[in-house]
Amino acid sequence: xxxxxxxxxxxxxxxxxxxxxxxxxxxxxxxxxxxxxxxxxxxxxxxxxxxxxxxxxxxxxxxxxxxxxxxxxxxxxxxxxxxxxxxxxxxxxxxxxxxxxxxxxxxxxxxxxxxxxxxxxxxxxxxxxxxxxxxxxxxxxxxxxxxxxxxxxxxxxxxxxxxxxxxxxxxxxxxxxxxxxxxxxxxxxxxxxxxxxxxxxxxxxxxxxxxxxxxxxxxxxxxxxxxxxxxxxxxxxxxxxxxxxxxxxxxxxxxxxxxxxxxxxxxxxxxxxxxxxxxxxxxxxxxxxxxxxxxxxxxxxxxxxxxxxxxxxxxxxxxxxxxxxxxxxxxxxxxxxxxxxxxxxxxxxxxxxxxxxxxxxxxxxxxxxxxxxxxxxxxxxxxxxxxxxxxxxxxxxxxxxxxxxxxxxxxxxxxxxxxxxxxxxxxxxxxxxxxxxxxxxxxxxxxxxxxxxxxxxxxxxxxxxxxxxxxxxxxxxxxxxxxxxxxxxxxxxxxxxxxxxxxxxxxxxxxxxxxxxxxxxxxxxxxxxxxxxxxxxxxxxxxxxxxxxxxxxxxxxxxxxxxxxxxxxxxxxxxxxxxxxxxxxxxxxxxxxxxxxxxxxxxxxxxxxxxxxxxxxxxxxxxxxxxxxxxxxxxxxxxxxxxxxxxxxxxxxxxxxxxxxxxxxxxxxxxxxxxxxxxxxxxxxxxxxxxxxxxxxxxxxxxxxxxxxxxxxxxxxxxxxxxxxxxxxxxxxxxxxxxxxxxxxxxx
Numbered sequence: 001x002x003x004x005x006x007x008x009x010x011x012x013x014x015x016x017x018x019x020x021x022x023x024x025x026x027x028x029x030x031x032x033x034x035x036x037x038x039x040x041x042x043x044x045x046x047x048x049x050x051x052x053x054x055x056x057x058x059x060x061x062x063x064x065x066x067x068x069x070x071x072x073x074x075x076x077x078x079x080x081x082x083x084x085x086x087x088x089x090x091x092x093x094x095x096x097x098x099x100x101x102x103x104x105x106x107x108x109x110x111x112x113x114x115x116x117x118x119x120x121x122x123x124x125x126x127x128x129x130x131x132x133x134x135x136x137x138x139x140x141x142x143x144x145x146x147x148x149x150x151x152x153x154x155x156x157x158x159x160x161x162x163x164x165x166x167x168x169x170x171x172x173x174x175x176x177x178x179x180x181x182x183x184x185x186x187x188x189x190x191x192x193x194x195x196x197x198x199x200x201x202x203x204x205x206x207x208x209x210x211x212x213x214x215x216x217x218x219x220x221x222x223x224x225x226x227x228x229x230x231x232x233x234x235x236x237x238x239x240x241x242x243x244x245x246x247x248x249x250x251x252x253x254x255x256x257x258x259x260x261x262x263x264x265x266x267x268x269x270x271x272x273x274x275x276x277x278x279x280x281x282x283x284x285x286x287x288x289x290x291x292x293x294x295x296x297x298x299x300x301x302x303x304x305x306x307x308x309x310x311x312x313x314x315x316x317x318x319x320x321x322x323x324x325x326x327x328x329x330x331x332x333x334x335x336x337x338x339x340x341x342x343x344x345x346x347x348x349x350x351x352x353x354x355x356x357x358x359x360x361x362x363x364x365x366x367x368x369x370x371x372x373x374x375x376x377x378x379x380x381x382x383x384x385x386x387x388x389x390x391x392x393x394x395x396x397x398x399x400x401x402x403x404x405x406x407x408x409x410x411x412x413x414x415x416x417x418x419x420x421x422x423x424x425x426x427x428x429x430x431x432x433x434x435x436x437x438x439x440x441x442x443x444x445x446x447x448x449x450x451x452x453x454x455x456x457x458x459x460x461x462x463x464x465x466x467x468x469x470x471x472x473x474x475x476x477x478x479x480x481x482x483x484x485x486x487x488x489x490x491x492x493x494x495x496x497x498x499x500x501x502x503x504x505x506x507x508x509x510x511x512x513x514x515x516x517x518x519x520x521x522x523x524x525x526x527x528x529x530x531x532x533x534x535x536x537x538x539x540x541x542x543x544x545x546x547x548x549x550x551x552x553x554x555x556x557x558x559x560x561x562x563x564x565x566x567x568x569x570x571x572x573x574x575x576x577x578x579x580x581x582x583x584x585x586x587x588x589x590x591x592x593x594x595x596x597x598x599x600x601x602x603x604x605x606x607x608x609x610x611x612x613x614x615x616x617x618x619x620x621x622x623x624x625x626x627x628x629x630x631x632x633x634x635x636x637x638x639x640x641x642x643x644x645x646x647x648x649x650x651x652x653x654x655x656x657x658x659x660x661x662x663x664x665x666x667x668x669x670x671x672x673x674x675x676x677x678x679x680x681x682x683x684x685x686x687x688x689x690x691x692x693x694x695x696x697x698x699x700x701x702x703x704x705x706x707x708x709x710x711x712x713x714x715x716x717x718x719x720x721x722x723x724x725x726x727x728x729x730x731x732x733x734x735x736x737x738x739x740x741x742x743x744x745x746x747x748x
Contacts, residue, residue, distance in 0.1 A: 002026060007036055007564040008462035009447055011112045011440045012049040012627055015179035015186040016447045017042035018565060019050060021465060028466050030054045030441070038565040041458055042186035047179065048625050048637070053440045055634040061702050063422045063436035064469060074424065074434075074702075079471065083478075086418050086433055087485030093389045093416065094127075094486070101388045103131035103378065107395020108139070108628060110475075114446040115531040116393070119476040122498055124368065126483045130356045131378055131387055137371045138401055141728045142304040142313040143182060144367060148351060149592035150317060152582030154367060155452055156342050157182050158317060158332035160296045161572050162191050162455050165330040166200035167288065167295035171227055171316070172302025172734075176211040177622045181300050184454045189215065191455075200292075203285060205230070205277070206302065207619050208647070208689055209682035220285070221684040224617045225735030226275040227299065228308035228603055230282060231315035232266040233275075235259055237286045238322050240267075245290075247324035252578045255591030259318065262591070262599050265607060274611070276684065290323055294330025302619070306734045308603055310727035314595050321590060326577075333572035334580055337451035338459040338555060339535070340542035344582035346508075351594075359385065363729060371729035372401045373721040379410035390417040393479065398426040399629045399695050402719035402731045403670050408698070420478055423633065424702030426695070437475035442468040446535055459539070459555065460566030476531060495530050502534055506541040513550040524548055528557055544569055598727050613686060616652065618668070618736040620692045620715055629693035632706035644712030645678040647689040648740070653679050657742040666690075667739045668718040674743060675713050688740060690715035692733075 001024050009016040018039025022031040033051055035044035056062060066082035067074040093101050104127065110116045124132065136144070148154040160183050162168060173181060175188040185191055192202050192215060204213040205222045213219040222230060238244050239260045246253055268279035289295045299316040303309060317326060325331030336342075354364035360377040363370065370378065375397060379387050390411060398404040398411075404426070411417060411430040419428035422436035445462040468474075473481075477491065484491045503518045525536040536557035540546050546554035560567060578586040625637045632638060646664060658664050660679045665672060666688070675690065683689060695714025696706040716733070723732040 003031060006463060006465050008445070008465070009460050009566070010046070010050050010053075011445055011462070012052045013179055014181055014184045014450050014453060015042070016184060016450050016460070017046055017050065017179075017186040018460070019046065023465055025466060030057070030465075036565055040566065040568040041454075041456060045187035045190070049627060049631070051636065052627065052631050052634065055636055057439040057441045059633060061423070061633060061704065062439075063424070063434060063702070064472065066436065067424075067434050069432050079473065082433055082435060083481055083485060086435070087482050089416050090389055090391075090418070090482065091486040097388055098385070099128045100130045100385060102127060102129050102391065103375075103387045103389070104129060104133070104391045104393070105372070105375065105395045105397050106132070106134040106393050107397075108135040109394040109630065111449045112445075113440075113475060114448045114535065115443065115474055115476040117448055118531055118534055119480050119498065120393075122494065123479050123483055126487060130365070130370070132369050133372045133375050133397070134369050135372065135395060135400065136367070137369065137373065137729050138305065138731045138733065139301065140182060140304055141366060141730045142309040142725060145310050145353070145728045146314040146317060146595075149314070149594060150588060150590065151580070152348055153342060153344065154352065156334060156580065156582075157453055158320065158326060159183055159335055159453055159455055159572065160298045161330050161333045162296070163194070163571070165195060165294050165296045166198060167203075167292035168192070168195055168200070169203045169205070169285070169289060169295070169297045170212060170216075171205045171222075171297070171299040172304070172312075173298060173300030174206070174210040174212045174622060176215060177624050180455070182453050183298060183300070184450045192216075201288070207617075207684045207687045208621065210621070214682075220277055220281055223274070223276040223684065223735075224302075224619050224687060225306040225308070225732075226271075227303050227306070228312040228315060229266060229271040229607070230275045230277055231312060231319060232263050232599070232603070233268045233271040233282060234286050234319050235315065235322065236263040236266050237268060237283060238290070238319075239263060243290050244322045245324040246321065247328060248575055249321060249324070249326060249577065249588060252581075252586060253321070253588045253590055255589055258591035258596060259322070262596055265604065270607060274607070295323065296320065296325055296331045298332075302734050304730055305732065307723070307725060307732050308598075309725035309730045309732075311595060311598055311603055314592075318590055321588075327574060329574050333574065334576045335452055335454050335572055336457055336543055336569070336576070338457075338542045338544050338569060339448065339451065339538040340545075341538065342452055342580075343543070344580060348582055348584045363724070366729055371724055371731065372397060373403075373724060373729075373731045375401060376403060376406040376410045376721060379407070379414060388415045390414055392417075392419045392421065392427055392431070394421055394475065396425050396427045396629045399693055399714050400716060402716050402733065403721035404695070404714055404716050405671065406721065420475055425629070426698050426701060429698065429700045435473075435478050437478060438468045438472050441465040442472070443474050444532065456571055457569035458566055459544070459560055459569060461557070461560045461563075463561070499533060499537075502537055506537060509541060512541065512547055516548055521548060525557075532557060594727060602726065615686075615737045616740055617687050618666075618715070618718060618738045619687060619689050619734045621647070621689045623691060626691065626693055632693070632696060632710055633703035635705050635709070638705050638709040642676065642710065642712070644675070644691055644694040644710065646675045646740070647680055647683050648677050649683050649685045649687070650679045650681065651685055652688070652740075653677060656740060658740070663743045664740050665743055666718065668720065668736055670720050671717040673713050673717070688738065690718075692716070
């Protein structure tokens with residue numbers, strides 16, 4: 001047995017921790033996966049999810065070849081047959097009924113695959129469908145919209161500089177489980193402990209005393225969906241106490257007086273009954289934050305996926321800015337990726353919103369996408385312009401999008417569906433073809449997306465561990481090949497098109513050496529295959545790059561490959577604004593009209609709404625062994641005590657005659673089911689919690705472990721797909737009104 005050690009990053013969550021894999025390439029075995037002690041970001045840390053991509057690779061129920069639905073089940077077919085038939089059927093539908101007769105759903109796993117991310121833009125442009133949905137509208141889209149309005153770039157995220165903060169406030173996130181979301185921070189427990197070791201504080205506001213809250217100095221319960229009220233009261237406090245300190249932002253910031261005006265009715269006293277946070281507690285928090293040396297406020301999924309998600313997410317940045325904590329050491333800062341893909345364009349771009357609308361409801365698109373919550377009603381639309389075909393890319397919306405049972409019913413009625421996935425799951429079971437890709441062990445990777453969310457700048461290349469199995473394809477090759485066949489082109493011509501388009505963008509930069517042309521760039525980078533050539537071009541042209549010879553000490557892909565533990569590019573840098581802004585005149589518009597209108601039209605009237613405190617509100621939760629619906633067919637993660645329980649406060653259970661371990665009936669406007677109850681004082685009275693990603697109940701998939709050991713229930717089948725954050729189109733997953741009652745004992 002020839003044992004080798006391969007170093008790469010973990011592809012399962014945003015933290016992208018460094019791993020050391022002991023492998024036997026001859027037998028295609030992974031013998032062990034441990035933390036990479038020399039990775040400067042994770043320093044040997046790993047969590048339970050670090051083993052997941054190994055287990056997925058070995059799962060006997062993972063598809064290795066294309067399958068076609070036939071009477072009685074699935075039939076394995078060759079790639080040529082599958083790709084030709086898929087391209088022919090999609091092409092015929094497009095030619096006869098137009099581009100919007102094809103819908104597409106883009107799933108979260110694509111964010112962990114550099115090759116798919118790069119080529120997705122080509123797929124989107126070639127299909128050009130207005131019925132494009134993604135997991136982003138059940139996740140971070142309010143952050144995208146807020147960032148685009150404030151900074152001119154939907155992907156320029158301010159990230160907590162947690163390693164230099166002395167007062168970390170967390171809202172709507174549980175980083176001890178997630179390792180940070182839009183705050184990629186391996187070993188977050190060590191980082192939080194370091195804040196306290198340097199005499200700082202960690203404060204968590206959450207409807208549940210989460211794992212992060214239990215490790216914090218202070219936890220404040222807050223009612224689900226009310227974060228925008230609390231944050232606007234915080235803004236009110238800053239103005240009322242003359243505590244606004246913009247610091248270096250002042251010369252290029254607009255909208256401060258508008259913020260003073262819009263916040264005047266949102267006093268801590270006026271919002272206390274709504275949020276459940278006493279006025280005195282909010283004033284204390286705001287005061288301690290303002291007095292701290294390097295405080296930072298962080299808000300994440302719980303803030304995004306609520307009725308006022310865009311307002312709440314925007315206000316996180318506003319509170320940081322008004323305290324002088326935006327673009328400052330220890331505050332919320334802007335990473336500088338080695339690939340340079342967040343650098344501002346030469347001119348400000350118009351807002352990417354409202355360029356087309358959904359058919360059923362007339363809801364505006366954002367970033368070229370319609371809300372995922374509208375997928376079912378769009379698929380149900382009748383008429384000549386109806387959806388006739390569906391493509392899903394590494395997604396399972398039946399479990400992860402609101403009212404997924406309605407989506408599944410609609411998928412079963414359309415003319416044709418193709419899924420790019422390597423499992424038969426609750427969504428792909430509806431497909432006519434499933435086209436499986438290689439696993440992460442069979443292709444290289446680069447942490448492209450997560451260099452935009454990191455708490456310290458880095459670059460890391462992950463090498464291919466095993467040669468792909470014979471006659472297998474990478475995901476980008478599959479969907480690009482389909483597009484090529486639909487358009488009468490070849491896969492090679494499309495890859496050339498991608499390369500030449502990127503080179504043209506690069507050559508527009510004034511920072512490159514004189515005399516550089518497309519032929520020279522192609523020659524310098526041509527030793528790398530396909531997507532890796534694109535990565536080399538981006539690295540060379542990026543802020544740390546060799547500039548194609550102009551900066552010999554800079555990075556290129558060869559240098560990155562020669563650094564198996566990654567390259568540390570240093571801490572986040574302060575005062576990147578205004579240079580990084582892509583707004584008109586490079587001004588920071590703290591009070592965008594779109595959001596001010598939303599505050600006036602929806603949030604301010606809600607300040608006076610009558611509230612029924614007897615209504616229970618449903619929130620989600622995560623577990624360290626879960627990653628959405630991805631890992632439930634892995635026996636190593638499915639075993640043990642059930643995690644799919646309804647958390648409930650003892651006083652709420654007692655008043656309904658429910659005891660620990662009982663089954664209860666939970667009902668919302670759109671669904672109901674029975675679920676076992678777990679009682680805990682760590683959840684706010686009036687709030688109940690179900691985990692995300694369960695509900696393996698349809699029994700027509702190819703995931704027997706998930707279906708037999710941990711089927712659970714889908715919390716999303718209780719979420720009303722008619723409710724949206726109106727600004728961004730994000731699903732309202734947190735704060736869902738539900739009824740919970742005891743299940744009567746069977747009669748003797």
